[in-house]
Structures are given as C-alpha cells and as structure tokens.
Amino acid sequence: MNAKTAKILLKGNEVMCEAAVRAGCKFFAGYPITPQNEVPEYMSWRLLQAGGVFVQAESEIAAINMVFGAAATGFRCMTSSSSPGISLKQEGISYITAAELPCVIANVQRGGPGLGNIRAAQGDYFQAVKGGGHGDYRLIVLAPSTMQELYSLTMNAFDYADHYRNPVMILTDGILGQMVEPIVPQEYQPLFDPAPKDYILDGCQGRKPRIVKTLHLQPAEALVEVNRRLVAKYARISGELKLSEEFLTDDAHLVVSGYGITAQIAKGAVLQARDKGLKVGLIRPITVWPFPEEPYLKAAKTAEKFLVVEMSNGQMVEDVRLAEQCRRPVEFFGVGGGWYPTIEEVLKRIEDHYPA
Amino acid sequence: MQTGTEIETRIVIAGFGGQGVVLAGNLLAQACVEEGKNVTMMVAYGAEMRGGTANSTVVISGGTIYSPVVTRPTIAVVMNTPSLEKFEPLVTAGGLIVGNGSMMHRGVQREDLKSVTIPATEIAHRLGNVRVANVVILGALIATADLLKLKSMERAIEILMAQKKAALVALNLEALRAGFAECRR
Numbered sequence: 001m002n003a004k005t006a007k008i009l010l011k012g013n014e015v016m017c018e019a020a021v022r023a024g025c026k027f028f029a030g031y032p033i034t035p036q037n038e039v040p041e042y043m044s045w046r047l048l049q050a051g052g053v054f055v056q057a058e059s060e061i062a063a064i065n066m067v068f069g070a071a072a073t074g075f076r077c078m079t080s081s082s083s084p085g086i087s088l089k090q091e092g093i094s095y096i097t098a099a100e101l102p103c104v105i106a107n108v109q110r111g112g113p114g115l116g117n118i119r120a121a122q123g124d125y126f127q128a129v130k131g132g133g134h135g136d137y138r139l140i141v142l143a144p145s146t147m148q149e150l151y152s153l154t155m156n157a158f159d160y161a162d163h164y165r166n167p168v169m170i171l172t173d174g175i176l177g178q179m180v181e182p183i184v185p186q187e188y189q190p191l192f193d194p195a196p197k198d199y200i201l202d203g204c205q206g207r208k209p210r211i212v213k214t215l216h217l218q219p220a221e222a223l224v225e226v227n228r229r230l231v232a233k234y235a236r237i238s239g240e241l242k243l244s245e246e247f248l249t250d251d252a253h254l255v256v257s258g259y260g261i262t263a264q265i266a267k268g269a270v271l272q273a274r275d276k277g278l279k280v281g282l283i284r285p286i287t288v289w290p291f292p293e294e295p296y297l298k299a300a301k302t303a304e305k306f307l308v309v310e311m312s313n314g315q316m317v318e319d320v321r322l323a324e325q326c327r328r329p330v331e332f333f334g335v336g337g338g339w340y341p342t343i344e345e346v347l348k349r350i351e352d353h354y355p356a
Numbered sequence: 357m358q359t360g361t362e363i364e365t366r367i368v369i370a371g372f373g374g375q376g377v378v379l380a381g382n383l384l385a386q387a388c389v390e391e392g393k394n395v396t397m398m399v400a401y402g403a404e405m406r407g408g409t410a411n412s413t414v415v416i417s418g419g420t421i422y423s424p425v426v427t428r429p430t431i432a433v434v435m436n437t438p439s440l441e442k443f444e445p446l447v448t449a450g451g452l453i454v455g456n457g458s459m460m461h462r463g464v465q466r467e468d469l470k471s472v473t474i475p476a477t478e479i480a481h482r483l484g485n486v487r488v489a490n491v492v493i494l495g496a497l498i499a500t501a502d503l504l505k506l507k508s509m510e511r512a513i514e515i516l517m518a519q520k521k522a523a524l525v526a527l528n529l530e531a532l533r534a535g536f537a538e539c540r541r
Contacts, residue, residue, distance in 0.1 A: 009382075009389050179424045180382065180397040182389045261424075268422025340425045 007182035013038035015147050015183055016106060016170065017046060019154035020078050022188045025104070026052040027077035029066035031059055031085060034118040035174035036108035039080040060085040064092030064105070071101035072212045074200030076158050080106035082174070083124050084115055087132065093167060094133030098214035098226070100199075100233075102161035104154070105139075106170040108177040111338035119338025120174030122260060125315035128171050129289040136227060138234045140168040140241065141289040143259040147181040153286070159191040164237055165199070171288060173311065175261045175340065237290055244292035245284040246299075248274065252281030253355050255299045257320055258309040259285050262334075262341055266309050269346035278354055288316065293323035300327040304355040309341055310334040363417070365503060366426045368443055369490075370411035371435025371456070376490030379516075380433070381412030383494060386512035387504045388416055396424040409438055416503070433497055435476070435489065437461045454497045456489060472500045474538045480531060488531035495535025506536055 010018060017039055020028075028047055030040040040056060047054045053070075057063035063079045070077035081089060086107045096103060109124050111117040124132075128141045140160050144150040150172065157168040201210060216222040247267060249255055258266045263284040273280040281303070283295045296306070305328055308317040314332045321330050333349045334341065367384065369377045381397045388395035399412045413426040430451045432443040436459040447453060449468045457463075458477035474496045480489040491513070498506055513528045 007389055009386055175398070175424060178398055180385055182385075182395065265423045265425065271422070342425055342427050343423050344427070 006184075008185055009180060009182050010147075011038050011177070012147055012150055012172065012179050012181075013108060013177040014042045015151050016080075016154045016172070017042040018185060019151045020104065020158070021046050021050045021052070022185070023155040023158040024076045024188070025078050025158065026050075026075040027055075027067070027070040028052065029055040029057045029063035029070075029077075029079050031057050031063050031081065033060075033082045033085045035110055035120070035177050036080050036082045036085075036106070038177070039106065039108070060088035061092065064089040064096075067103045067105075068092055068096050068099070068101065071096060071103045072099070072201050074197045074202055076102075076104075076162070078104040078106070080108065082108045082110045083112050083121070084110075086124060086127070090127075090133035093139070094131075094135050094137060095214045096167050097133075097137035097139070097230075098135065099212050100165040100230075101167070101212070102158075102165055103167050104157045104161055104170065105167055106172065109171065109173040111336065117338050118174065120176075120178075120261070120311060120340065121336050121338055122173055122262065122311040122334075123313070123315070123336040124171070125259075125288065125310070125312060128169050129291070129319070137230065138166070138237070138289055140164065140166055140237060141171050141287065142168065143171045143286060143288045144176065145260050145262075145264045145284060147176075147179065147183050149286075150176060151183050151185065155188050156191055160241065162197075163192045163195070164233065166233070166237070171260065173260055179261075241287055242290045242292035242294070243286035244295050245282075245286060246295050247282040247284065249281035249283060249295070249299050249303070251279050252299070252303050253279045254305050254307060254350060254353060255281050255283055255296075255303045256307045256309060256346070256350065257283045257285075257296075257316075259288055259316060262309050262311055265341050265343055266346050268343040269350055272343065272347050273350045273354075276351075278350065280350055280354070285316075288319075291319045291323060296320060296323035297325065297327075300324040304328060305353055306330040307349060307353050308332050308334075309346055309349075311339060311341065312336045364421065365416040365431065365501075366429045367414040367416070367431040367433065367497075368411055368426060368429040368446075369414070369433040369435075370409065370439035370443055371459075371490070373410040375410075375435045376487060377410050377412045377435065380490040380494055381414050382516060383491070383509065383512045384414045384416075384504070386516055387508040388414075390508040390511045391504060393418060393504075394421050396421045398424045409442075411439070411443075431497070431501060433493055435459060435493065440464070452501055454493060454500060456493055458489070470500075472496055472539060474535060476535060479534050479538065483527065483531055483534060485527060488528055491528045491531040492535035492538075495532040495537070496539045497535075498532075499536045499539035506532070
C-alpha cells in the first residue's frame with residue numbers, strides 16, 4: 001500500500017492530536033476530563049516525539065494561561081477540554097483574544113449544564129460563537145462533522161490562528177471524540193504564506209522591547225482603539241472565512257441543518273428521505289463563527305421550510321433564523337443532556353415537517 | 357440501514373467490563389481497514405469498569421457511514437446473560453446473535469434470527485487464559501457471518517498487539533482459530 005494513502009485507525013480525539021502535531025504544534029497544556037482524555041494522553045507522548053512540550057497542568061485555568069504564554073513566544077500551541085473545563089478557561093480565552101495571540105482550543109462537548117454528564121452534547125454553541133468570556137471578542141469556531149474533516153480542519157485551525165492572530169476553537173463532541181475510524185493522514189499543507197511574527201517575545205537584543213498586554217488604562221481612548229481594531233479584524237474574518245457545505249439543496253422543499261456529527265447523521269436521514277421521493281437538502285456550517293448566512297438566504301428563495309437538528313435545546317437554530325432573515329419557518333429537533341439523534345428519528349421529523 | 361445501494365452491518369459486542377469488548381471492537385475495525393471497508397467503532401463509554409456491563413459498536417459498510425450511533429444492531433455478540441437480555445430484543449429480524457454459552461444462563465429465544473452459541477470462556481480457559489474469550493468469540497463471528505476474512509482478523513491481531521502485547525499475539529491467533537474451528541466443525 002502507498003504510504004501516503006494508507007489509512008490509519010484512530011479515535012477522533014487522537015485524530016485531532018495527530019493533525020495538530022503534523023501542523024507544527026509545539027506546546028500543549030491540558031487537564032483531564034472525559035470525553036477528551038485521549039487528547040492529553042496522546043499529546044503526552046506524541047508531542048515529545050515531535051520535539052514539543054507537553055504539560056499536564058494543575059487546572060484548566062492554568063492550562064489556558066500556559067497557552068497564553070506559549071502563544072506570546074510565537075510557538076504553535078493548543079489546549080483542550082470538555083464543557084465544564086472550557087467554562088473554566090473563559091477568562092484566559094478573553095485575555096488571549098485581547099492580546100491578539102494565536103492558539104487552538106478544542107472543546108469536546110459533553111452534557112450540561114453544570115458538571116452535567118459524560119455523554120456527547122452540543123450545548124456549548126452559544127458559549128463558543130457568542131463569547132463565553134467577558135468583553136467584545138470573537139473566536140473562529142470550526143465544526144468538523146467527520147473524522148477526515150476533523151483531521152484537516154485541525155491543521156487549518158493553526159493556520160487561521162496565525163493568519164488572523166486570533167484563537168481558533170475546534171468544536172467537537174463526545175461522539176466525534178470517541179469514534180474510531182480510519183483516516184488518510186494527509187501531509188500538512190499550509191493555507192497561507194507564513195507572515196513574520198513581529199509581535200512575539202523572543203528576546204529583544206538588538207531591537208526595541210515588545211509588550212504583550214490586555215490592560216489599557218491610559219489614555220482613556222486606548223481601549224476604544226483596541227476595540228476598533230478588533231472590530232475591523234472580525235469584519236475581515238467574516239468577509240473571508242465563512243465555510244459551509246450545501247448538500248442537495250437546489251430543488252429541496254425542506255432544508256435540514258446542523259453542525260458537527262449531528263449534520264453527518266442528518267445527512268443520512270436526508271438521503272433516506274430522497275429514497276422516499278422527498279425533496280430534502282442539507283446546509284452544514286463548517287465555520288459556526290463566522291456563520292455562513294448566504295446559503296440559508298439562497299435556500300429561503302426556493303425551500304419552504306428549514307429543520308435544525310442539534311444535540312442541545314436549540315442554539316444554532318437562532319443563527320439559522322437570523323441567516324435566512326425569518327423568510328421561512330424554522331423548525332427545531334433536539335434536546336441537550338446527552339441525547340443522540342438517530343437517522344430514523346431525524347427522518348421521521350423530516351416527514352412530519354415536509355411541506356404538503 | 358440502506359443509503360443508496362450500500363447495506364450496513366451494525367454489530368454490538370457486549371459483556372462485563374474486562375471481557376474485552378473494546379479490544380474486540382478495535383480488532384474488527386482494524387480487520388475492516390485491512391479489507392478496505394469503511395468502518396466506525398464506538399465504545400459506550402461511561403462509568404463502565406471491571407465487573408460492570410460494557411459494549412462497543414462497529415458499523416461496517418462499503419459506502420459512507422452516516423451514523424456511529426447504533427440502536428438496532430444487525431449482529432449482537434453477547435458475552436454474558438445481561439448482554440443477551442439487553443440486546444436480543446434489539447437485533448433486527450433476520451439478524452445474528454453470537455453468544456458465549458459459558459456465561460449465559462439461557463439460550464437465544466427469538467426464532468426470527470440466526471444464532472450461534474459457543475463456550476468461549478471454556479475454550480479460552482483450555483488455551484490457558486480466560487481473557488482471550490473475546491477473541492475466541494470473534495473467531496465464531498467470522499466463521500458464521502459473511503463479513504470478514506479470517507486472514508484479515510489475523511492481521512488485525514498482529515497489528516494491534518505488535519507494540520505493547522507482542523507476547524500475546526500467538527495466544528490470540530490460537531484463540532481466534534479455535535473459535536473459528538468451533539463453528540466450522
């Protein structure tokens with residue numbers, strides 16, 4: 001078998017790590033929590049092979065702040081956790097966005113609220129895309145729906161982070177994290193020409209010292225200027241980086257939507273609905289921030305209804321309504337707390353909501 | 357389930373924690389990779405531990421697999437009575453149950469599906485290690501279901517055990533062949 005196309009069998013969490021290492025991640029700090037434990041476990045040996053540094057931190061808060069420091073030195077760096085642990089990281093995430101430093105944060109979502117449970121869920125969408133920490137900031141949020149995409153998007157995440165000097169979140173869940181599937185471990189291909197990192201702290205001999213800071217007291221307008229700069233950056237990202245997949249939408253009367261593993265399950269239901277002669281399509285956001293409005297607005301011209309499926313009580317459904325500007329009814333199917341959709345159930349909802 | 361023209365095989369492997377249902381799932385998945393089949397394996401993770409119940413699910417298809425979540429398996433491999441009781445009602449009509457008779461208080465009752473029961477734990481004990489009962493029963497599965505070649509399972513054992521469990525490769529190969537032979541006698 002050709003070594004470049006040979007498939008390897010890994011858990012989703014390990015797929016993410018392998019992609020991170022091959023994309024040049026050199027620092028990882030994390031703290032155990034199910035269902036993401038394979039991430040620090042894999043990184044603890046694999047990152048060392050690649051000449052990187054692995055730290056099992058004393059807490060999630062310590063881990064994100066270690067990543068803050070590592071990012072300031074210019075090395076590609078990453079942390080991961082699952083829902084309650086990601087909540088703990090929010091202060092650090094806000095600081096890193098303020099300092100405009102690149103890093104990758106993975107959230108392998110589990111059931112909530114509270115300590116919740118350890119089953120997969122998608123209840124952290126609002127936290128990820130609307131800002132779970134304080135202040136006006138945005139994360140680039142990627143939502144892979146298959147193992148192979150988890151691999152490629154993790155590589156891309158490091159490129160987006162460096163390119164926009166912004167943290168990137170990989171929003172997965174306990175199913176994607178725990179699934180074992182063969183993937184083709186493609187070689188890392190950078191998306192952008194590497195720009196010089198003229199902001200990093202790497203020793204100031206022969207040049208003026210640099211300061212990385214998030215506190216701006218004087219003059220009074222300094223923080224307003226920082227915010228204006230961030231707004232401009234987020235507008236640029238919104239203009240350049242809205243990724244989505246449209247599947248059988250051209251003639252669809254009903255358009256299903258979801259992200260992550262839910263979208264993959266929904267796709268199976270869409271195909272079964274097609275087998276039954278129902279004209280059903282699917283829109284899947286790949287970036288959930290920036291949210292790809294355009295495919296929804298386009299579909300609203302021809303489709304009569306939308307059906308959003310999430311492993312939550314309904315969060316992305318609000319962005320779908322904003323995207324299609326309330327031109328068509330948007331139905332919702334889902335609940336949080338560790339409920340998993342099946343192809344059969346989604347198919348039944350498609351049939352229930354299919355326009356007469 | 358049928359999407360397009362591809363038919364999926366959905367297997368659940370269930371037993372007590374410690375009976376090796378996770379390794380069995382990984383071995384099946386690796387064998388699929390050897391044959392170029394698409395496969396998704398998932399462990400019902402939770403508070404499972406040695407002595408509790410555990411199961412792993414394996415979905416195999418020539419086409420794209422859309423859901424790793426299995427509610428109605430086409431094949432159940434059950435290592436003990438609680439697993440039989442839990443999964444016998446869920447197997448689709450015309451499906452298959454492969455049971456470990458050594459740890460089952462009763463046989464398969466449904467008549468609308470195929471069933472095979474072998475004393476996997478006793479066979480494993482005879483081979484010198486009861487912990488290979490999971491691989492014995494995989495041999496029975498391969499012999500009974502038109503799913504994967506014995507050779508692919510042998511390769512899977514060699515690949516997955518090469519690093520940390522190299523000393524156990526020979527024993528597991530023997531276990532696989534013993535389970536296979538039990539159904540082909």
